[in-house]
Amino acid sequence: MNERERKRLLSIALFVIASILHWKVVSSQTVPGDVQILQRLLKGLKNSATLNWAGNDPCGSNWSGIKCQGSFVTGILLAGLNLQGMVTADLNKISALQYLQLQDNGFTGSLPSISGLKSLTEADLNGNNFDSIPNGFFSDLPSVERIYLDHNLLNGTSGWSLPPEIQQATQLNTLSLFNTTLTGSIPGFLGNMPNLKNLNLAYNKLGGEIPLSFSSSNLVQFQANNQQGPVLTGPLDVVGSMQSLQVLWLQVNMFTGSIPAGMVNAISLKDFRLNDNRIVGPIPPGLTSLPLGNFTVQNNLLVGEIPKFEDSVNFRYEGYSNRFCQATPGIPCALEVASLLALLGGFNYPTQLSDWGGNDPCNGWSGIVCDKKTGKVSIILLSSYQLNGTISPAIGNLMSLTILKLNGNHLTGTIPPELTKLQLLKSVDLSSNNLSKPIPVFPPNISLNVWGNPLINTTSTSAPSPSLSISDGSSGSTSTSAPGPSLSISDGSSGSTLIHVNGSKTTKGLYRSSTIPVVFIVGPVLGVVALLLLCGAFFFIHMKRRKNSRVQTPSRVVHPTDTAGADAQIANYNVVADINSRHSIGGPSGIYVFESAEFIIPMHVLHKATNSFSETNIVGKGGFGVVYKGRLDDGTWIAVKRMKTGAVSSTGLREFQAEIDVLRKVRHRHLVAILGYCIEGTEKLLVYEYMPQGTLSQHLFDCGINGKKPLSWKQRLSVALDVARGLEYLHGLAHQSFIHRDLKPSNILLTDDFRAKVSDFGLVKMAPDNDYSMETRVAGTFGYLAPEYAVTGRVTTKVDVYSFGVVLMELITGRRALDVKQPEESVPLVTWFRQLSVRTETFQHSIDSCIDVTQGVLSSICVSAELAGHCTGSDPYQRPDMGYVVNVLSSFVEQWTPSEFDSEEETFDLNLTLPQVMRGWPQASDTFSRTFAD
Numbered sequence: 001m002n003e004r005e006r007k008r009l010l011s012i013a014l015f016v017i018a019s020i021l022h023w024k025v026v027s028s029q030t031v032p033g034d035v036q037i038l039q040r041l042l043k044g045l046k047n048s049a050t051l052n053w054a055g056n057d058p059c060g061s062n063w064s065g066i067k068c069q070g071s072f073v074t075g076i077l078l079a080g081l082n083l084q085g086m087v088t089a090d091l092n093k094i095s096a097l098q099y100l101q102l103q104d105n106g107f108t109g110s111l112p113s114i115s116g117l118k119s120l121t122e123a124d125l126n127g128n129n130f131d132s133i134p135n136g137f138f139s140d141l142p143s144v145e146r147i148y149l150d151h152n153l154l155n156g157t158s159g160w161s162l163p164p165e166i167q168q169a170t171q172l173n174t175l176s177l178f179n180t181t182l183t184g185s186i187p188g189f190l191g192n193m194p195n196l197k198n199l200n201l202a203y204n205k206l207g208g209e210i211p212l213s214f215s216s217s218n219l220v221q222f223q224a225n226n227q228q229g230p231v232l233t234g235p236l237d238v239v240g241s242m243q244s245l246q247v248l249w250l251q252v253n254m255f256t257g258s259i260p261a262g263m264v265n266a267i268s269l270k271d272f273r274l275n276d277n278r279i280v281g282p283i284p285p286g287l288t289s290l291p292l293g294n295f296t297v298q299n300n301l302l303v304g305e306i307p308k309f310e311d312s313v314n315f316r317y318e319g320y321s322n323r324f325c326q327a328t329p330g331i332p333c334a335l336e337v338a339s340l341l342a343l344l345g346g347f348n349y350p351t352q353l354s355d356w357g358g359n360d361p362c363n364g365w366s367g368i369v370c371d372k373k374t375g376k377v378s379i380i381l382l383s384s385y386q387l388n389g390t391i392s393p394a395i396g397n398l399m400s401l402t403i404l405k406l407n408g409n410h411l412t413g414t415i416p417p418e419l420t421k422l423q424l425l426k427s428v429d430l431s432s433n434n435l436s437k438p439i440p441v442f443p444p445n446i447s448l449n450v451w452g453n454p455l456i457n458t459t460s461t462s463a464p465s466p467s468l469s470i471s472d473g474s475s476g477s478t479s480t481s482a483p484g485p486s487l488s489i490s491d492g493s494s495g496s497t498l499i500h501v502n503g504s505k506t507t508k509g510l511y512r513s514s515t516i517p518v519v520f521i522v523g524p525v526l527g528v529v530a531l532l533l534l535c536g537a538f539f540f541i542h543m544k545r546r547k548n549s550r551v552q553t554p555s556r557v558v559h560p561t562d563t564a565g566a567d568a569q570i571a572n573y574n575v576v577a578d579i580n581s582r583h584s585i586g587g588p589s590g591i592y593v594f595e596s597a598e599f600i601i602p603m604h605v606l607h608k609a610t611n612s613f614s615e616t617n618i619v620g621k622g623g624f625g626v627v628y629k630g631r632l633d634d635g636t637w638i639a640v641k642r643m644k645t646g647a648v649s650s651t652g653l654r655e656f657q658a659e660i661d662v663l664r665k666v667r668h669r670h671l672v673a674i675l676g677y678c679i680e681g682t683e684k685l686l687v688y689e690y691m692p693q694g695t696l697s698q699h700l701f702d703c704g705i706n707g708k709k710p711l712s713w714k715q716r717l718s719v720a721l722d723v724a725r726g727l728e729y730l731h732g733l734a735h736q737s738f739i740h741r742d743l744k745p746s747n748i749l750l751t752d753d754f755r756a757k758v759s760d761f762g763l764v765k766m767a768p769d770n771d772y773s774m775e776t777r778v779a780g781t782f783g784y785l786a787p788e789y790a791v792t793g794r795v796t797t798k799v800d801v802y803s804f805g806v807v808l809m810e811l812i813t814g815r816r817a818l819d820v821k822q823p824e825e826s827v828p829l830v831t832w833f834r835q836l837s838v839r840t841e842t843f844q845h846s847i848d849s850c851i852d853v854t855q856g857v858l859s860s861i862c863v864s865a866e867l868a869g870h871c872t873g874s875d876p877y878q879r880p881d882m883g884y885v886v887n888v889l890s891s892f893v894e895q896w897t898p899s900e901f902d903s904e905e906e907t908f909d910l911n912l913t914l915p916q917v918m919r920g921w922p923q924a925s926d927t928f929s930r931t932f933a934d
């Protein structure tokens with residue numbers, strides 16, 4: 001090889017090397033598309049200087065936070081740099097991107113879409129101020145394993161929901177959406193994603209239940225705590241089969257049902273939080289064998305024994321509503337309590353029995369009556385409690401049980417044969433349930449009633465009448481009485497509505513009184529049958545009257561409290577209907593027709609009736625104005641509520657309209673009826689039926705000092721029942737549900753025979769259709785305000801139940817709800833009364849000294865006191881509903897005063913309260929109108 005050739009070869013080699021070098025340089029130049037996108041990202045930053053991105057070769061010139069492979073950008077790692085501004089929307093065009101870490105900055109605007117990033121493994125966009133999520137964000141992400149979007153309030157108030165395309169991200173292991181205004185319900189498809197291990201949905205706006213699909217998921221960490229409204233609900237059964245869980249946070253929601261027994265199989269569970277829900281039942285003892293570090297259950301409705309965990313476990317169980325039987329972990333419940341809780345478990349721990357807590361069933365447990373002498377459970381009285389489930393055989397451990405009444409529920413399963421072994425048992429009423437055969441053989445001295453269980457088809461007459469009693473199978477007698485309007489249910493075992501448990505003297509005991517009035521509650525089936533029969537009878541009468549009314553002259557004015565009021569009012573509906581069909585309003589005949597929508601009464605009529613609003617006609621004054629009594633030309637007494645003139649604020653007007661609107665819809669014998677209204681100039685007047693005895697507060701307090709004869713206990717009880725019936729109607733029986741919000745004695749008016757009607761619906765609120773309570777401006781009267789309403793403004797029908805409880809306490813004690821004359825700690829009647837009820841000795845001294853306390857009276861006062869305590873429970877869920885109150889009170893009133901409740905009057909009442917019947921009379925319900933002569 002000569003010199004030239006060597007030189008040529010060398011130059012070729014150099015050229016090749018140079019070419020290779022050149023090619024290398026060219027190849028490390030970042031792909032232009034990625035560069036442009038990163039430059040747009042930089043441009044969008046308000047503080048771009050922090051990044052020092054110079055030149056146009058991120059991969060070659062080592063830009064901070066950018067990772068490359070070859071000339072492709074694979075990582076954008078910009079966490080926690082306080083970057084401000086918007087992120088360019090085409091970030092997902094960086095085709096090889098694997099890691100996108102923008103967390104903990106101050107980015108705003110829309111989240112950059114990650115859709116279509118086929119290599120993307122991790123997207124950390126959490127902790128910014130992104131405010132919306134673009135459509136398709138989650139689509140086409142075949143490699144993604146981790147997505148974090150926490151703490152970005154996405155899509156404002158409307159929020160957003162997880163789109164189904166996320167299911168195609170089959171490699172997804174972690175999805176963290178903590179505090180991102182996620183709405184709707186938890187999508188079921190999340191439970192079917194096989195690689196999903198960590199799911200954080202906490203602090204969102206998710207409602208509904210945990211989807212069933214989650215039971216087969218492989219989640220290791222599942223957080224859905226603290227939903228911000230709506231909240232998660234439903235039972236926890238699903239999580240009971242999620243056995244790979246290590247972290248389960250469900251606290252601060254409204255989960256119900258009990259802690260699933262299956263939780264003990266989640267053998268890796270380390271952190272389990274259930275506090276602040278509505279979880280019932282006991283804590284499964286097996287949980288103590290789990291490797292728990294944290295376990296929180298405070299503020300639920302748990303009962304039973306507190307299990308003893310290792311000291312290393314951070315176990316939190318206290319809280320206002322848990323009712324464990326002992327205060328200390330590891331100490332078992334009393335035997336009777338354990339048996340009753342097993343019974344409760346059979347009923348699925350219903351919330352209406354959430355007062356079954358503590359270690360003494362004789363201390364105020366709903367439906368439990370104890371024998372004073374032995375202090376043992378003697379009677380279980382859970383008629384018409386809407387109970388589900390089965391009767392636990394554990395009932396066979398209640399050795400002192402004498403009477404068991406579970407009629408009128410929805411119980412299924414069989415009757416436990418253990419019952420037949422109870423020596424003291426006398427009567428078992430299981431009628432109107434859904435129990436099945438076989439029926440165990442009871443000894444002949446036990447009366448068993450199983451009527452109305454379709455699966456146990458005992459012989460029965462073809463048409464059961466409302467008054468039906470079936471005695472035990474041994475005698476085989478089945479007696480029925482003729483159908484009729486009287487609603488009396490007798491009981492095969494005693495034939496009377498009062499049972500003396502052991503015949504000993506009445507004692508002071510409040511909860512253990514030996515003379516125990518037993519409430520016989522009409523089972524819903526019987527009730528419906530009775531009502532149907534009554535309606536039938538009534539319809540017949542109605543048709544007859546309707547015929548008669550056609551020939552009457554339409555000018556009759558009906559006195560609302562007229563003894564013939566019932567007849568007359570019915571007749572009158574038809575009369576008015578006839579007039580309406582002729583559209584005659586006013587006119588030469590001197591007849592005014594109050595049209596359905598208006599009920600307008602001319603001012604001059606009211607002027608004349610009230611003697612030009614004379615001082616002597618004033619019967620009451622309120623915050624909004626003055627009430628006058630008045631008399632129409634035909635002799636009808638009316639009450640005219642005249643709003644303060646000048647004070648026609650928008651509030652006043654709103655309340656005025658609210659009252660008219662409500663009164664138009666609400667008609668009941670125990671609610672004060674509106675006759676009409678008048679607006680003229682600045683004057684606003686409401687015309688009601690006149691209640692001659694004024695308000696309950698005028699009769700109740702100060703024991704005769706005001707010259708009025710004190711009300712007897714019988715009268716008080718009947719007032720309470722009337723009020724309860726009025727409220728029950730408001731809450732549920734009217735076409736819609738209403739809440740009064742301001743029940744108090746000065747809003748309870750009395751007729752001449754001391755029957756009560758509830759008045760003043762100015763504050764009535766229509767109850768929501770669903771279970772969620774409404775938040776409103778708090779209105780009402782201190783001393784009667786339910787605590788949760790006073791604190792949060794949330795109003796449910798239970799607010800009225802609370803006020804009713806206070807009124808009942810006032811009826812018992814004759815003391816005002818707020819009595820400033822009392823020592824400071826006993827100023828609120830409720831506080832004083834509720835602590836008093838437990839100390840039974842002092843209870844008798846608290847009874848109004850005006851009441852003549854005989855034996856029968858005392859026992860019904862005791863039960864009423866218990867009822868009042870129940871109604872004023874601090875937890876609204878523990879208060880009974882008015883239907884229950886009516887059942888309890890009516891059992892006393894009916895046994896004392898059957899005559900007041902007989903046929904005609906009650907018939908009328910039932911028809912007025914029954915919406916179905918009202919629907920049968922379009923003219924009566926749709927156009928309530930009335931005539932009167934000037």
Ligand SMILES: *[C@@H]1O[C@H](CO)[C@@H](O)[C@H](O)[C@H]1NC(C)=O
Binds near residue numbers: 062064
């Ligand atoms: C790139 O920058 C980092 C720090 O910013 C430095 O440690 C590294 O040596 C640089 N690499 C090159 C090839 O310049």
Ligand SMILES: *[C@@H]1O[C@H](CO)[C@@H](O)[C@H](O)[C@H]1NC(C)=O
Binds near residue numbers: 151
């Ligand atoms: C939710 O995110 C917002 C905005 O980042 C923040 O202000 C708020 O404190 C977060 N809430 C919780 C509970 O972390």
Ligand SMILES: *[C@@H]1O[C@H](CO)[C@@H](O)[C@H](O)[C@H]1NC(C)=O
Binds near residue numbers: 132133135155161
């Ligand atoms: C969120 O808001 C963005 C922009 O307003 C809109 O395009 C998108 O459809 C919304 N996403 C959802 C899930 O509602």
Ligand SMILES: *[C@@H]1O[C@H](CO)[C@@H](O)[C@H](O)[C@H]1NC(C)=O
Binds near residue numbers: 314
């Ligand atoms: C228990 O909770 C604390 C505080 O929230 C936490 O630091 C700890 O890691 C938890 N322990 C377990 C075992 O999860």
Ligand SMILES: *[C@@H]1O[C@H](CO)[C@@H](O)[C@H](O)[C@H]1NC(C)=O
Binds near residue numbers: 348386387
């Ligand atoms: C009875 O069962 C039904 C359906 O299972 C349920 O919706 C209802 O809440 C239950 N009632 C009680 C009192 O648990």
Ligand SMILES: *[C@@H]1O[C@H](CO)[C@@H](O)[C@H](O)[C@H]1NC(C)=O
Binds near residue numbers: 457
């Ligand atoms: C009672 O049940 C049996 C089957 O269990 C059935 O054959 C019979 O017809 C039923 N009788 C009545 C009156 O329903």
